[in-house]
Amino acid sequence: MGALSFFSGWKGWREFKKLPWEWRNLVVYAESGQDWHQFSGLIEELNGPLGRKLTYVTSDPTDPGLAREHANYRSLCIPEGLFLTIFFQVNQSDLFVLTMMDLHNLQLKRSLHPVHYVYLFHSMGSTHMVDNEDSFDHYETLFCAGPQQVREVRRREELKGLPAKQLFDYGHPRLEEVIAAGQAWQDGRETGEPPIVLIAPTWGETSIFNTCGRELIxxxxxxxxxxxxxxxxxxxxxxxxxxxxxxxxxLGHERFEYVDRMGETDSIMRSDLLVSDWSAMALEYSMGLEKPVLFIDVPRRIRNPNWRELGIDPVEETIRTQVGEIVSPDALEEASAAIERLLAHPDRFRAKMRELRETMVFRLGHSVPDGAAEIARLADERRTAREKGDS
Known part of the structure; x- marks a missing residue:
């Protein structure tokens, strides 16, 4: 497998080097096939209505993007390893779009050549607590989901004396998909059936299943x-x-169900309430499906020990009492009463979520076409700079 991956990386890197500039004006990179849903809508818009050529580079040989065919689209695979490292360090392209955090902080570095990097936030969460302090420092442009991320990025730039990035009010296409799916969902349950509670927390030693999962269930x-x-x-x-x-x-209990299929959405749609901890999924669930969340107050997941320096409370904390209630892991017996309260007034809760998402998320309903247009504009800008000899 190692030799096969090495050969695949060499082949992909050689293929990229041979591409003419028209195919390197706009490059999209995916770490895995899980990123495809972040890019597919933008790529359709860029290739189709905007008529833009682009090259899609992925490190996952099972990425569905490798199977896509279009006259304005090329794809290739460079798996993790030596040739991916080389690709990042010396790639020559105008605009490089990705959802990978920590560019230049770990093994994958910025190119030695003038490349404009665009980062797409893949959640509505805050930037400064669950991610590394400098996770987003090495990009020229950030596509932000909402005003909270803009405030946090600008505050860090101010405190650390960093160059001002281009921040685009992008929105969150995934939320738009969840809203549409929720509106189309038909609940086939009969009246009187018990509510369905979905437990879908984050991961780690302090997450729900690692601390109090058995007791909670x-x-x-x-x-x-x-x-x-x-x-x-x-x-x-x-x-x-x-x-x-x-x-x-x-296992075997008539009202218990276990789901571990990645990408599965049926359990999300069927449920009446989400139980979570610090997962950003709670934002999409509450504002997208207009259903409440019960938060189990396990310790925070913190990758930035200096997160308080910004003086801004992370949205993962401030959102909790707006979309649900909080129960201590030491008082799980209170969970049932909290769920009853949260499910008592569904119409009132739905109206509240519709109002909340309008203030927290940019460009609801048209993030993809607007985002694609901005990517095309940046690619044109970089092409012009290259042709003039500017960096």
Missing amino acids: GVLLAAGYRVIMRPHYQSNRQTPEVIAAVRDAF
Whole structure:
């Protein structure tokens, strides 16, 4: 497998080097096939209505983007390893679009040549607590989901004396997809069936399943709810024995269900309420599906120990009481009463979420066409600079 990956990387790198500039004016890079849903709409818009050529580079040989065919589209694969490192360090392109954080901080560096890097935020979460302090420092342009991210980036630039980036009010296409899916969903349940509670937390040693998952599920089943256990895929990678122990404790219970298929959405649509911790999924769930969230107050996931320097509370914290309630892991017996309160007035809650998302998310309903137009504009700008000999 190592030799095959090495050859694949060499082949992909050679193929990219041979591309004429018309195919290197706009390059999109994906770490894995999981990124395709972030890019597919933009690529359709760029290739189609805007008539732009682009090259899609992925490190995942199973990426669905490799199967796409279009006259204005080329794709190639450079897996992780030596040739991906070389590709990043010496690639010559005008505009390089990606959702990979920590450019230049880890193994993959900025190019030695003048390349304009565009980062697409893939969630509505804050920038300064769950991510590294300098995760977003090495991009020229950031496509921001909402005003919170703009405030945080500008504040960091001010405090650290960093050059001002171009910040584009992009929005969050994934939220628009969730809204549309929620509006189209037909609930086939009969009246009187118990509410469905989906437990879908983040991952890590302090996440719900690693700290209080078994007790929480037991409490909810005892209260008469249907419970869906949906661990983060990283939990099954990092602590599979923990997930297996929690799951096996309830397998066979008529109101318990376990889901671990990546990309699965049926459990999200069927559920009436989400139980989570610090996962940004809570934002999409509440504002997209207009359903409440119960937060279990486990310790925060912090990758930036200096997050308080900005003087801005992260949205993962401030949003909690706006979209749900908070229960301590030491008081899980209170979860059932909290769920009853959260489900008591669905029409009032839906109206509140519609109002909230209008203030928290940019360009609802037209983020993709507007975002594609901005990418095309930046690509034109960089092409002009290159042809004039400017860096």
